[in-house]
Amino acid sequence: MSKSTSAELKKENLRDIAAERTKQDIIQVATEEIATHGLTGARVDEIAKRTSTSKAMIYYYFGSKNGLYLAVMDNIYANIRKAEESAHIAPDATASAMLRAYVENTFDYHAEYPLFARMISIENIHNASFLKQSIKIKDMNRPLLLTIKSILDRGIAEGTFRKDVKPLELHYVISALCIFRISNGQTFGAIFDVDLHSAPWRKRQRKLVVEAVLGVVAKRGD
Amino acid sequence: MSKSTSAELKKENLRDIAAERTKQDIIQVATEEIATHGLTGARVDEIAKRTSTSKAMIYYYFGSKNGLYLAVMDNIYANIRKAEESAHIAPDATASAMLRAYVENTFDYHAEYPLFARMISIENIHNASFLKQSIKIKDMNRPLLLTIKSILDRGIAEGTFRKDVKPLELHYVISALCIFRISNGQTFGAIFDVDLHSAPWRKRQRKLVVEAVLGVVAKRGD
Amino acid sequence: MSKSTSAELKKENLRDIAAERTKQDIIQVATEEIATHGLTGARVDEIAKRTSTSKAMIYYYFGSKNGLYLAVMDNIYANIRKAEESAHIAPDATASAMLRAYVENTFDYHAEYPLFARMISIENIHNASFLKQSIKIKDMNRPLLLTIKSILDRGIAEGTFRKDVKPLELHYVISALCIFRISNGQTFGAIFDVDLHSAPWRKRQRKLVVEAVLGVVAKRGD
């Protein structure tokens, strides 16, 4: 190792990069298959077929179908966290404007990447088996409560927000309203003959959700 | 058959009742199994084992695993509809009070019967395959929009509600906030180390949800 | 059950008998396959193919390849025990004659059913995993020490046998000499270009083994 030339290192890196690409390829396909058919319904054969590699590679890298599932979940949570981090909210805005921006961001993310909503539905059906064993994910999600708290605090300081809304409670409302339309859009759509994913509905719901969230923190005249 | 005596008819009836009981038994067990493991994850063998009858009976009555699934979904929607019908709301109350009562009813139902929330998660993962082929269910769910509409209308007449909230929009908010805590309670709980099903959280969320919904219809001073 | 007619019982029995035949068929084939290729080397597919039923039936009855192996071992030990029980040794013979008969019986059994020797070789390679969990087999084998002891006691009483040979020690010598030629016959034959299973060798070794065993218990003039 000590005598490895730069040429050798380069070779190593190229192989590593290729391997990483293979892994990512598998994860990508697996995410779609699992999101579409559920964990039990997804077929390793089918995942392999849609991949640039073979079934055995899945086991080489992930050990088992469940190991693959864990990698998929890990990836999907890492992605959403990355999106949240890169979503800068104007620091000099009013609390209301900040909250609006935050909700719109969240709304748009889920509208854009419906696989996340489906995957957590699946994770819930499996009793959050992945999350229960991943400390990493817990740590990943805590910061988002801080973001919400800072907005709440600012609103309280401004005198525009109620004082008794907890960050986790607000997070619940935001999540529920932004995710439900994705995770339960199929049944909702089937019953009421609407397509929540269509542009008009998306626009209307975006407005509705923002208003609902702002309504929760708004001071009431009662 | 044409010459059947009354004794024979009685026997027939008794047998019918027994058959109905058997079917209900199977549906009950199947609901739990499917809600627990998903449609693909549920095992016909396991369902049969937990039933008072045998596997062949499932095929006799429901034709296939999918047929059983349809019966299960049919049953679960029938149940919630029954609950909604029997929930009388005081006809002389204010629109606000009526809406509050309606939301609390909905909240309580889902808290009490989490299998419904799980089952619609599963139905969503399977692209609402059941609902798409069941006209009956669609008809079952329309009345609930009328209920909401009548409350909204009353509120508008009273001058206490906004005029621009659509029944389906309000239904979305109510459903999302009442169901999400059940359908996504496992992941939510795992990430934030809380048990949304515990009495304190249930109470706090009940209040929160009612306030959020009332906030949506409330006239704003802006 | 209480009202079952004799016709029904007969049907039941016929089915049971057929099922038992199926199980026995599987065990028979599995014994040969495992004895031939070892436990790991034996193929469930191959066993199924040689059977009158399908692969799934193997799992229906035995749960797993290992479960099948346990059934095979159980069966093979039951068989040898049955053979031992049915081998009457003339009760009025001299101890020497009795011992000779006992050894010849043992020798002939192993020569006749070489699968037993192969199966215990395999069981030894797997660290006696089956025997370690089967109390039944232990109990099955104890009586044989009593048989040997009674012969030894008679010889001592006659004054023709040594007093210091333990039943278990004698059993060891008999087993080793009767089984080794089967379990290790392939290598022995390959090295020395002989076929221990051929009639002449069998006859000569039968004589040799008997003499060796009698030699162990014989009083020595030293």
Next chain:
Amino acid sequence: MSKSTSAELKKENLRDIAAERTKQDIIQVATEEIATHGLTGARVDEIAKRTSTSKAMIYYYFGSKNGLYLAVMDNIYANIRKAEESAHIAPDATASAMLRAYVENTFDYHAEYPLFARMISIENIHNASFLKQSIKIKDMNRPLLLTIKSILDRGIAEGTFRKDVKPLELHYVISALCIFRISNGQTFGAIFDVDLHSAPWRKRQRKLVVEAVLGVVAKRGD
């Protein structure tokens, strides 16, 4: 190559020695793995992992799993032959003493190196596939018959041994009694709750085996 300097030759040699060491390492690990799990049960991956080299080296040196097996068998037979050669038996002793020494040597070897007994069990399960294709091994084993013959001849000349015992027959008895306790020790131990490898049993059986063998050649008073 033709112009290789002495420095290059030295390098060559060093590399050869390293290569030889690597091969021996692999053979050692493979012996243990195969002896433990059988030929089919042993895993090339596992062998490679426990080795100081990689899996590809195994294929580089031995071509295939079976090639490795042949090398392992070759090695294990070479080892026992070496041990036999180095076991000097006092040339002026009586035939009895010589035979006793020979048996004790054999007994001790197998007690000390149980892998040999396990390996020939495995080779037997695979129908002596290795031995059948190795002339070398056959030649290796013949001398041992000469050793036995010389002892027998001396005993006959002394008038202390029977005249009708064939060297191969005596070899059979010695092998069976010395090896069976190793190769079948697991089942024997499991059935009779004894540990044949323990010091007391080893001592008792050593005595027993010697007596049994001497008994075979001893002149009888019949």
Next chain:
DNA sequence: CATGAATGAGGATTCATTCAT
């Protein structure tokens, strides 16, 4: 109506072996 036996297609996983570097 009821039951245990039976089936075939499929589904997850493994493993000896080879390849690219």
Next chain:
DNA sequence: AATGAATGAATCCTCATTCAT
């Protein structure tokens, strides 16, 4: 001589479904 990645053919096992009685 050395290594991690890659492969394809097995290999064990499962499961919805049907059959015989």
